Amino acid sequence: QITLKESGPTRVKSTQTLTLTCSFSGFSLNTREVGVGWIRQPPGKALEWLALIYWDGDERYSPALRSRLTITKDTSKNQVVLTMTNVDPVDTATYYCARREGYGDFGGFDYWGQGTLVTVSS
Amino acid sequence: SYELTQPLSLSLALRQTARITCGGNNIGSKTVFWYQQKPGQAPVLVIYRSTYRPSGIPQRFSGSNSGNTATLTIRGVQVGDEADYYCQVWDSSSAVFGTGTKVTVL
Numbered sequence: 001q002i003t004l005k006e007s008g009p010t011r012v013k014s015t016q017t018l019t020l021t022c023s024f025s026g027f028s029l030n031t032r033e034v035g036v037g038w039i040r041q042p043p044g045k046a047l048e049w050l051a052l053i054y055w056d057g058d059e060r061y062s063p064a065l066r067s068r069l070t071i072t073k074d075t076s077k078n079q080v081v082l083t084m085t086n087v088d089p090v091d092t093a094t095y096y097c098a099r100r101e102g103y104g105d106f107g108g109f110d111y112w113g114q115g116t117l118v119t120v121s122s
Numbered sequence: 123s124y125e126l127t128q129p130l131s132l133s134l135a136l137r138q139t140a141r142i143t144c145g146g147n148n149i150g151s152k153t154v155f156w157y158q159q160k161p162g163q164a165p166v167l168v169i170y171r172s173t174y175r176p177s178g179i180p181q182r183f184s185g186s187n188s189g190n191t192a193t194l195t196i197r198g199v200q201v202g203d204e205a206d207y208y209c210q211v212w213d214s215s216s217a218v219f220g221t222g223t224k225v226t227v228l
Contacts, residue, residue: 037217047157047165047208049217060215063123096164105212106171108155112164 002026004036004097004113014122018087022080022097022113029055029075035100036080037109038071040093048093052100053080087120094118124213126220133226140196142223144209147190154192155210156185158203165208169194201227 008020022036029036037052051071052060061069070083080097094117098109127145134140144154154172157165167176169185172192182197196203204227209220 039217039219046222047159047210047219049210049219052217062216105153108167108170108210109157109165109217110167110170110176112166115164 002099002111004099004111006095006097006113006116008095008116008118010117011119011121012087014088014120015086018084018091018118018120020082020084020095020097020116020118022082024078024080024097024099027099029053029073029078029080031055033101033103033107036073037098037100038080038082039096039098039109040091041096041115042090042093045093050084050095051082054103089120089122092118092120124211124218126209126211126218128207128209128220128223130221131224131226133228134199135228136201137198140194140199140203140225142194142196142207142225144192144194144220145190146192146211149190149192149211150188152187152211152213154185154187156183156194157208157210158205159208160205168207196225199225199227203227 004024035052035054038050053071068085073080094115096115098112101107156169158168159165168179172187173185184195186193207223
């Protein structure tokens with residue numbers, strides 16, 4: 001059974017750095033063509049992809065947020081960590097982590113965490 | 123950057139057929155994924171590689187993709203299908219989500 005779960009602060013202040021952890025089970029990030037990504041959703045708005053890290057360490061970022069994001073993995077702990085610097089109230093959102101199996105144009109996000117709501121106060 | 127456009131909302135009667143469109147420049151050359159998101163829940167993948175259904179997804183759900191429009195079709199829509207639906211593609215190794223469509227069953 002594949003599960004993912006996000007953890008981190010529920011509230012951060014403007015200009016601070018947000019660190020979120022995705023803990024997963026039921027699959028390995030050592031497996032070829034497997035990746036774990038982060039997607040966020042502001043209240044009442046659409047999904048927005050943030051970042052993705054693959055089994056081989058390849059990192060991909062949203063062009064719009066690249067300068068503020070870092071994604072890392074700890075394969076031994078089955079965790080993926082996302083850091084976002086210099087947060088702003090517009091970063092208030094539910095943050096999801098999700099598994100991707102596939103490379104190139106193949107493979108969507110087939111398993112998702114429950115999401116964690118992060119509120120940024122000014 | 124690549125953009126995907128969906129209608130904001132779609133209302134239809136029970137057991138009608140819902141056709142949710144996703145517009146993008148030459149999207150027919152890309153592989154499309156569709157997600158269903160019910161209120162307060164995480165998204166669920168309902169179509170992958172444009173036309174395939176994951177196990178557990180009812181046959182009522184189908185996908186097509188051609189030209190500048192991809193379509194998610196739900197035949198015989200049920201109350202339980204009320205949700206937001208998002209399309210997604212990969213563009214230059216970045217995931218791009220559509221604007222989302224809210225489906226209401228009357």
